[in-house]
Amino acid sequence: MATASGQPVRRRRTTARGAASAVSPVLTTLAVLAVLELLTRTDVLPRRYLPAPTTIVGELVRQLGDGDLWTALGQTLGGWLLGLAIAIAIGVPVGLALGGSDLLWSAFRPVVEFLRPIPSVALVPLAVLTLGTGLQSKLLLAVYAAVWPLLIQAVYGIRDVDPVARETARVYRVRGRDRFLRVTLPAVAPYLATGLRVSATTALILTVTAELIIGAPGLGQAVNVARQADNPPLVYALLVVVGLLGWGLNAVLARLERRLLRWHPGRREAAR
Template identity: 45%
Template sequence: MTLTTNTARRPEGTPPASRSRRRLGDSQVLLRCSGIAGVLVALELLIRIDVIPRAWFPPVSEIWWRFLQGLGTSSFWGDLGNTLLGWSVGLGLATVLAVPAGMLIGSHPIPASAFRAIIEFLRPIPSVALIPLAVLLWGIDLQTKLFLVTFASFWPILFQALYGVQSVDPEQMQVTRVYRLGRWAAFRHVVMPSTAPYIATGLRISSSIALALSITAEIVVGAPGIGRSIMLAQASSATTDMYALILATGLLGWGLNSLFLRIEKAALHWHPSYRQEKR
């Protein structure tokens, strides 16, 4: 679905739909802030007047306070580091494996049809089904986490690279042949630039999958990281800690997502689909 926004060319003259969302007016910023504030205050009040039992949900202010306190502890940063280690190395491995594989498979009809059924069978396999296998092979070591993260984030990147290569304009390729540009120049100046936006989208999708799998490995297997601490906090009835860590996880996911959106925009500012938005 994300593909359509990248590749669809809008007719001249019609303003891009995303424009109004990109440039937020003052009133919209105000509305957004009041939305956040409204939910937080409502939750706080509901808990303070005991509509939501305190045993389940401590006041929001206490959760934020605990979260800020946590920022000063080394255990939080250790957890964060472990989670991010699994995320980054797994995502990196998946990228290094999936981009060349996708481009190779997509570049010719023979490998494309040879691998189609295999990929179509492997892709919908829920990555978490491999947790028992990973635990059997590597226990609770880092490898377990890396294997799961790499496996899960491999597929979106592979698919985007594959579709990206297949969407290269055949006319442009013919031009490179007419001008006898050679294979490398054609790859460098035509294939790579047309595939890049697809790969960038794949990376962004995989980034959130990688984080989810990193956390999942910590929760299910008990590999060190934020997930394990959430689980431990729940088991020892440290409810406020649990919520503070869940809050941290959400902020981390949101932060990584916005970071990838930013990098995508900065790296692809020359691409038509991104240029239109700025005009």
């Protein structure tokens, strides 16, 4: 009886906590915007360099009807998606190969540990000299930054496969393809999902950075043009677009990860 009556109470508490966690970020954001609006309208903050949030929103609404914004957004998204795809194609198989062999990992680990800390921005002069200021340079920076989280997570994931499960599959003479699909892939999948989210964010950051520094077409270049035209509201409006883009992509990947890995015990525990 106590258990039956307690379940609705726990369900209501869970629902209330979920509603509060969804509403509180919105209220906090609105409060911060209201404070900024007050400070800029009363000239506590210099309106010349920090326009009021309502001014930025108005500029953003105007830009939504301008085809140039959508063109720049498409160029940024296209560079990000292509760079991330190349990073996946390189990082995942190389990471699985290195992690699956103690000999290969011990041989190539010094190379990985040497190259991985090098900031992608340090490659800007090389990219400009060899590839110019177009899409290729943007891809070089994005791929170089995004490939390492995927590669390292693939290495750690395959090295974390349960040796008992691996040996059991080998003893029962499970074919190599089935052994990979039924034993290795389920163990590696959570690591790859984490690496994908980190790499996706990193690739977007470096894509916009390349557009800002190199001048490759995209949102970063549009920000530079607005800065040179001395148009702070447009600069901030474009930065809002970049921020919303990053937030949206991360939210989509997180939701996709929860759906695809809902079978994983760790994900079920986190959900509870």
